[in-house]
Amino acid sequence: MKKVEEQGRITPYYIYDLSLLGHTLDKLKTASEPYGFKVHYALKANSNPEILRLISESGLGADCVSGNEVLRAIESGFPSDSIAFAGVGKSDAEITIGLQNDIFTFNVESTQEIRVIDDLAGKMGKTAGIALRINPNVNAKTHHYITTGLEENKFGINSWEFVEVLSLLQKSKNIELKGLHFHIGSQITELSVFKGLCLRVNEIQQFFIDHHIIPGHLNVGGGLGVEYEQPDIALIPDFKAFFKVFHEHLELQPQQQVHFELGRAIVAQSGSLVTKVLFVKKGINVNFAIVDAGMTELIRPALYQSFHKIEKIGSESEKGQTVYDVVGPICESSDCFAKRILLPELNRGDLLVIRTTGAYGEVMSSNYNLRTKALAYYTS
Numbered sequence: 001m002k003k004v005e006e007q008g009r010i011t012p013y014y015i016y017d018l019s020l021l022g023h024t025l026d027k028l029k030t031a032s033e034p035y036g037f038k039v040h041y042a043l044k045a046n047s048n049p050e051i052l053r054l055i056s057e058s059g060l061g062a063d064c065v066s067g068n069e070v071l072r073a074i075e076s077g078f079p080s081d082s083i084a085f086a087g088v089g090k091s092d093a094e095i096t097i098g099l100q101n102d103i104f105t106f107n108v109e110s111t112q113e114i115r116v117i118d119d120l121a122g123k124m125g126k127t128a129g130i131a132l133r134i135n136p137n138v139n140a141k142t143h144h145y146i147t148t149g150l151e152e153n154k155f156g157i158n159s160w161e162f163v164e165v166l167s168l169l170q171k172s173k174n175i176e177l178k179g180l181h182f183h184i185g186s187q188i189t190e191l192s193v194f195k196g197l198c199l200r201v202n203e204i205q206q207f208f209i210d211h212h213i214i215p216g217h218l219n220v221g222g223g224l225g226v227e228y229e230q231p232d233i234a235l236i237p238d239f240k241a242f243f244k245v246f247h248e249h250l251e252l253q254p255q256q257q258v259h260f261e262l263g264r265a266i267v268a269q270s271g272s273l274v275t276k277v278l279f280v281k282k283g284i285n286v287n288f289a290i291v292d293a294g295m296t297e298l299i300r301p302a303l304y305q306s307f308h309k310i311e312k313i314g315s316e317s318e319k320g321q322t323v324y325d326v327v328g329p330i331c332e333s334s335d336c337f338a339k340r341i342l343l344p345e346l347n348r349g350d351l352l353v354i355r356t357t358g359a360y361g362e363v364m365s366s367n368y369n370l371r372t373k374a375l376a377y378y379t380s
Contacts, residue, residue, distance in 0.1 A: 011276040011351070012293035014362045014376040018054060021270040021358075024236050025058040028266065031239035035247050038259045040084050042222055043069045045263030045359040046271070048376055052076035055266070061104070063222075063261035067094030074101060084219065084261065086133065086181070095120050098128075105131045107181040107219065109156055114168055114175065121174035131179035131219055132157055132165065136200040138184045138193070156182075159204070166211055177213065179259070180205060183221030186264060191245050194223075198249035209253070217257040220246060224265040228307050231355045237265045264359035271358025273298055273374075274313070277350040278329065286339075287324050289346050294328025295335045296371045298357055299364050302334040310337060313351040315344040326352070330369055 032039055040061035043052070047069065053076055056062075061082030062073035067090075073083055085098045086107040098106055099121055108114050108130045121128040135156030157165060169177055184197055201218060208215065224242050227234035242265075246258060275293035300306040310326055321342040328335040337354060346352075362376060 009274075009375070009377060011274055012291075012297050012374045013274050014048075014297075014357065014374060015272050015274055015353075016048070016051065016358065016376060016378045017270045017272075018050070018378050018380045020235060021051065021054055021267065024266055024270065025055065025060075027236050028239050028262070029058065031243050032260070035243055036257065037243060037246070038217075038257055040082065040259060040261045041266060042261050042263030043073060044363065046267045046361070046363050047072055048362055049076060050376075050378060051267060051270075051358075052078075061259075063263070067091070067097040070094075070097050070101065070103065080104075084131070084181075084259070086183070086261075092116065092120060096124075099124055099126050102126075103129075105129045105178050105181075105219075107131045107133045109133045111157070111161060111164055111168055114165070114172060118172040118174045127174055127176050129176050129178045131181040131215070131217070132177070133181040133183070134159075134204055136182050136184065136197060136204060138197050138200050159207075162207055166213070177215065179215045179217035179219055180208070181219040181221070183219075183261065184223060186223050187225040188223040189225040191241060194220075194242070194245045195249050198246060202249075202251045205251070205253075214253050214256070216255075217259050218250065218252070219259040219261065220250075222260055222262040222265070224262060226264055226268045226356060226359075228356050229309060231269055231309055235269045239265070266359075268356050268359035271356070271361055273354040273357045273361060275352050275354065277346050277348055277352065279348060280346055287322060287346075289324040289326045289343070289352075291326060291328060291337075291352060293337075293354070293374070294330040294369075294371070295332065296328075296330060296366050296368050297374050298337065298354060298361050299366075300357075300360055301337050302332070308337065308357065309355040310341060310343065311353050311355065312344045312346065313353055320345050322346070330371075 040063040041055045042063040044065050056077035062078040064070045064073055064085050065087040080101045081104050083103040084105050085103055088109045117128050133156045135158050224237055275291040277289055278292050279290040281288040295302045322345050323340050324343050325339050326337045
């Protein structure tokens with residue numbers, strides 16, 4: 001962290017370790033390639049152009065959830081035929097972007113969306129590849145805001161709609177069914193959840209097989225979690241164990257491919273947010289360290305009550321530690337990064353680093369309070 005301190009950059013700023021990102025991509029490919037698994041990178045985790053350039057050069061596909069993400073992926077070197085376009089509310093303009101660029105699949109989430117894509121594709125003289133996003137009703141055992149695979153969630157097609165979907169597909173002249181898509185949530189740390197997903201996928205696929213439909217691929221989404229509390233003990237997730245679950249428990253048909261959509265697990269640990277202490281307010285029960293980063297630079301603690309490890313730059317000592325609430329300058333009481341954490345004594349001008357912000361940090365930043373957007377820097 002001392003190297004960061006010596007740069008003299010204006011805080012707050014994001015810092016990305018491109019070397020760590022490269023090692024993470026190498027581990028990911030080493031773990032997935034023996035099984036022939038295809039991984040798409042989820043741009044919603046981080047769409048920084050330099051990050052995307054490295055990931056596209058590694059040979060991964062792209063998972064997009066907006067028309068602008070599709071365009072950014074193409075600009076960053078991802079082949080159009082490796083782009084999967086998900087999202088429960090695609091506009092006509094966004095669907096048109098996908099059709100114009102001949103993307104791999106639209107992961108469709110409703111019967112009405114199938115009709116719209118079929119109509120737009122027909123008007124353009126195109127055939128749209130689709131994967132049906134199925135709601136498997138599997139509990140991801142994660143924060144309720146990032147659980148997406150339960151019947152109470154807005155995502156996906158439910159089992160009682162399958163017969164209607166099959167009838168609709170037969171009538172759709174400009175649609176090609178390429179696969180089935182599943183995604184149950186994010187920041188999943190219990191691998192048993194993925195085993196449960198596999199078993200449910202097997203059951204659902206059997207319905208389609210019984211109706212003489214064998215999808216070309218199964219897209220089982222992403223959701224693999226990372227270590228936020230002690231990032232240094234697991235800078236790279238256990239991709240080997242993750243992919244092994246799917247290899248052992250998915251019942252594949254001959255020549256059927258398995259696709260994944262990983263985001264956080266790839267980029268989270270490679271990014272940090274550096275911020276400066278503006279003021280220290282001493283209280284009776286707690287001291288407030290008021291820093292120049294806020295929920296505008298990292299909204300996860302306010303939105304998900306998430307934990308990020310915070311360290312004082314240039315201090316290795318645990319002596320003389322004090323309890324602090326680390327809070328930002330935004331005019332919201334929820335603008336708090338951590339409550340009652342131990343840090344070395346802080347003074348005005350000290351630098352702090354907030355770890356594991358490579359996913360859902362910069363990409364979710366905003367100009368709320370007319371804040372200036374924080375810059376990003378890179379180390380290798």
